[in-house]
Amino acid sequence: MSDPAGQCPFLIPVIADTLWMSPTSAYCRRPDAPVKVPARETVERVCTTPAHADCAGFREAARPT
DSSP: OOOGGGSOTTEEEOSOGGGSSSOOSEEEOOTTSOOBOOOHHHIIIIITSGGGGGOHHHHHHHSOO
């Protein structure tokens, strides 16, 4: 998550990972959906790269209302 400009804007870094049942670096919080914890591989492959823009959920949330 070193490139904030290239990561999904709904990706929230986890600071105190002892609060989670299993360690995670981030969770996804879209305004219109419940909290989702993506797999570590998904965070690395999709969420922290421009690939998140291809996600249907991201496109739906980014549409003007």
